[in-house]
Amino acid sequence: MAEELKKSATRAAGTKVRILTAAEHLFTARGFAGVTMREVARRSATNVASAHYHFGSKEGLVIEMLRHRIAPINAERLRLLDEAKHQSGGKPLEPIVIFTALLLPIGQAATGSKGPDSRFMQLVGRSFTEPASFLEKVHRRLFQELSDIFMVELRRSHPDAQEEDLFWNLHFVVATMLGALANHRRLAPFSGGLCKDKDVAEMIQRLIVFAAGGFASSIENIKPRSN
Amino acid sequence: MAEELKKSATRAAGTKVRILTAAEHLFTARGFAGVTMREVARRSATNVASAHYHFGSKEGLVIEMLRHRIAPINAERLRLLDEAKHQSGGKPLEPIVIFTALLLPIGQAATGSKGPDSRFMQLVGRSFTEPASFLEKVHRRLFQELSDIFMVELRRSHPDAQEEDLFWNLHFVVATMLGALANHRRLAPFSGGLCKDKDVAEMIQRLIVFAAGGFASSIENIKPRSN
């Protein structure tokens, strides 16, 4: 274990993160198919062969970069959910609390160390719509467990709702989030400049309210409170 | 004019729609960057040079195919909205009516002549998240006017709401639609098979309820009914 830490402290580790950072910026701007390994190499001041040495292939680089970015977000989601469960003392969580745990970490990730990096949000949203089939496996591995955990809480807070309805509406919440992330740069021009695309935190807050409202309305319309 | 009709009845027109159809299927399955002109040519039983002859370039083919598919959907949206305005007799429309006019034609387009073509829905959703910059101009031309018209009705039905809030929440409705379209094939595996991805009509109905609920909840939370 001490050896591993030592190894990862060598100059190779620096190259690896330089490649990852360059790849993230480029893939964000132009998609996975639109970026070449040579561009990644040039931007990271390395070599095409070096990227293949560290990541095996272009697919490997894409997968590693996504995991590197998404894993901390999911960890924060679970942390917020756990925190809320602790504070509720065993009682079912309010839906808006559940969705806050799901959506807030996205905004935190987007407002990183160097100020709001609104472009990163596009990357996550786009990774779901890219046709690359190898991404499906990654998404399954990254999100299946998270989805299951959040479904447990949704079930607890809606004991009368049908399983199918909960799935559909959680799907819509996620779809709203992904769609808003992927497209939010287009809002400013469409609103004639009225809505700024820089204020990520405001958007997330609005998004949480919208998602919780849509979820509640949809569940209630299908299964009215028993009477 | 008679000459144009005659011209468009020549064998060239047949080639053109064969190319468009082949392009639609391929782009749907693998994205714009993931499909080559040679594949389009092979699938349409033509030639690479023929596609360039008719569409000028790969970009031209993509643009023409999108317009060919989206224009009828937008026409149907405006028709439904007009129909609703006629039936309401000058009174502001209910939000759910507005969103039905916006979302229902998508489902109709997806359940085409040869039964539900659920894959087409991905294409529309993806066209918004693809990084290809030339698509932004197309989207502006295809959707700006539509957006303006629907905003007019939203304003009429929410006279007390602030312009900015209406924009944000219309954006969320569109984001939900696009996200749901682009990702809806992933719902089935994530739900363990409980939610089928074939029943497009059911999804659209659920989507309308969700969107209207989210919109209403969000507008009300920000600006409570005057009291």
Added chain:
DNA sequence: CCTTTGCTTAAACGATCGTTTAAATAGAAA
């Protein structure tokens, strides 16, 4: 010191890309 191991590099490989050129073909006009 030298060897070994992990990492980096330049150069090349074969394949395939979007696009173009120029010749062949078809259908309407004459």
Added chain:
DNA sequence: TTTCTATTTAAACGATCGTTTAAGCAAAGG
């Protein structure tokens, strides 16, 4: 039929792709 224009075709162009090879380099172990 002959002429002319519109369409289709085969072949090639130059560029660039992801990946690999093999040589060079740095640092730790002996």
